[in-house]
Amino acid sequence: MMDVEEERLCLFGIADCSLLPPTIMVRLITHNLLACHAKDCNANNFPLQFKDVKLEFREADFNPDFLKGFMPKIEWKALVDTARELGDTSLPLEQPEMLDDDFLKNLHHVLLEIHVEEGSMTCPNCNHVYPISNGIPNMLLAEHEIG
Amino acid sequence: MSRPELQAPPEIYYGDAEAKKYTQNTRNQQIQRDMTYRALELLALPSDQPAFLLDIGCGSGLSGEILDEEGYVWAGVDIAPSMLEVALEREVEGDLFLQDIGQGFGFRPGSFDGAISISVLQWLLNAETSHPTSSPPHRLNRFFTTLHSALRNPSRVVLQFYPSSDDQIQLITSVAQKAGFGGGIVVDYPNSKKARKVFLCLLVGGGVGQQQVPQGLQGEEEEDSKARCERRREREKLRTKSGKRKSVKDKDWILKKKELYRKRGKEGVPNDSKYTGRKRRAVF
Ligand SMILES: C[S@@+](CC[C@H](N)C(=O)[O-])C[C@H]1O[C@@H](n2cnc3c(N)ncnc32)[C@H](O)[C@@H]1O
Ligand SMILES: [Zn+2]
Numbered sequence: 001m002m003d004v005e006e007e008r009l010c011l012f013g014i015a016d017c018s019l020l021p022p023t024i025m026v027r028l029i030t031h032n033l034l035a036c037h038a039k040d041c042n043a044n045n046f047p048l049q050f051k052d053v054k055l056e057f058r059e060a061d062f063n064p065d066f067l068k069g070f071m072p073k074i075e076w077k078a079l080v081d082t083a084r085e086l087g088d089t090s091l092p093l094e095q096p097e098m099l100d101d102d103f104l105k106n107l108h109h110v111l112l113e114i115h116v117e118e119g120s121m122t123c124p125n126c127n128h129v130y131p132i133s134n135g136i137p138n139m140l141l142a143e144h145e146i147g
Numbered sequence: 148m149s150r151p152e153l154q155a156p157p158e159i160y161y162g163d164a165e166a167k168k169y170t171q172n173t174r175n176q177q178i179q180r181d182m183t184y185r186a187l188e189l190l191a192l193p194s195d196q197p198a199f200l201l202d203i204g205c206g207s208g209l210s211g212e213i214l215d216e217e218g219y220v221w222a223g224v225d226i227a228p229s230m231l232e233v234a235l236e237r238e239v240e241g242d243l244f245l246q247d248i249g250q251g252f253g254f255r256p257g258s259f260d261g262a263i264s265i266s267v268l269q270w271l272l273n274a275e276t277s278h279p280t281s282s283p284p285h286r287l288n289r290f291f292t293t294l295h296s297a298l299r300n301p302s303r304v305v306l307q308f309y310p311s312s313d314d315q316i317q318l319i320t321s322v323a324q325k326a327g328f329g330g331g332i333v334v335d336y337p338n339s340k341k342a343r344k345v346f347l348c349l350l351v352g353g354g355v356g357q358q359q360v361p362q363g364l365q366g367e368e369e370e371d372s373k374a375r376c377e378r379r380r381e382r383e384k385l386r387t388k389s390g391k392r393k394s395v396k397d398k399d400w401i402l403k404k405k406e407l408y409r410k411r412g413k414e415g416v417p418n419d420s421k422y423t424g425r426k427r428r429a430v431f
Contacts, residue, residue: 026242026243026244027242029199029220029242030222030242030244033254033255033258034253034254034255035253035254035255036253037250037251037252037253037293045253046255063197065196065197066197066220069196069197069198070199073199073255073257073258073299075255134232134235135235135243136231136235136243136244136245137244137245138245139224139244139245139246139247139250139253140226140245140246140247140250141247141250143276143278143280143281146250146251146280146289147250147251147280147289
């Protein structure tokens with residue numbers, strides 16, 4: 001199989017290609033929602049642990065209303081810990097009550113602008129490894145792992 | 148030719164060649180987009196808040212591109228690597244996962260404000276192997292129970308699909324009900340051979356009994372979906388002078404995105420109009 005970059009070159013012409021932004025990768029916004037779904041893995045199966053990651057940063061439009069609406073869904077400790085593992089220490093340990101602009105900008109960056117391109121996610125409970133390639137996590141289970 | 152889901156497993160059927168053919172076909176693009184707009188209409192999201200959605204069986208992103216243009220943040224799952232690869236090439240904005248929906252989801256409770264699925268569910272009705280976890284009822288059950296818990300209360304899921312018999316509709320609705328969903332089937336243009344479309348509209352919580360299953364569209368002819376959208380916008384103008392759902396993306400973003408799609412030789416990008424970037428509001 002051709003890799004995506006090569007294929008793009010063929011499809012759109014080299015000149016055009018240099019203008020294209022990098023592709024979308026798994027971001028912490030979805031990582032923070034994702035638990036292991038292997039058979040009988042129902043406890044301590046979150047958050048999945050990143051390993052050997054390759055990161056990319058890509059600007060996204062800042063929308064404070066979206067972030068405020070999303071706040072209640074966040075597992076705060078998992079988000080802070082994961083961000084720190086990936087080298088971002090901008091978030092406070094405690095989820096703040098006052099949502100000022102500085103805080104929201106940091107949250108925006110952590111949730112939406114850090115992209116994990118390659119690497120893997122390991123379940124802390126059953127140790128199942130979900131590989132990430134081209135920014136797409138492979139969530140497929142083997143027959144004996146299906147619930 | 149028999150239905151695609153009877154020919155091969157989805158990840159084989161949608162191989163490199165078919166994924167490209169499927170995505171580049173202008174007629175197909177139009178059909179998938181129209182159904183996505185209709186699904187969003189049936190989803191009836193509150194107009195005043197941004198939403199995080201799941202696109203089930205997102206494929207190459209034809210449905211996801213509408214979610215982008217409408218300003219939603221979303222995640223998509225699909226079992227066919229070739230389809231996902233095309234989605235990457237097309238620079239859709241959603242986070243993508245390689246996932247078999249018949250194995251269930253691992254998303255935490257309340258993750259999504261809603262979900263759509265366009266032309267996918269019929270693929271769950273065929274067993275690939277003789278393993279017990281491969282039977283359609285088992286897979287449907289895994290799918291609906293884990294989907295139900297991944298959704299916020301209250302919320303909705305709208306799944307357009309192609310059933311081949313009433314028994315299939317029976318099976319699907321009964322498994323969905325057991326998983327905790329309310330709601331039911333909406334049929335658009337039930338008397339038209341060509342335009343008939345089946346939507347499973349599922350409701351989560353929020354006094355499921357009180358929520359009404361929406362009405363299907365009537366008539367023989369497929370009404371021009373664009374005309375319907377424009378009329379809906381007119382109605383919206385009258386109704387909401389203020390308090391519109393704020394899009395995550397502004398008008399500039401959408402125009403930039405459309406320009407990018409065009410540059411790459413995609414066809415069927417709607418022309419820019421004065422409506423570009425404005426929220427469409429669901430009205431039944
Ligand atoms: C007709 S395409 C629709 C794609 C997209 N929703 C659209 O509107 O263009 C059907 C998609 O369902 C996917 N699919 C089929 N079975 C699936 C499964 N078990 N899990 C995840 N995706 C599946 C296929 O890979 C394919 O991309
Ligand atoms: Zn696990």
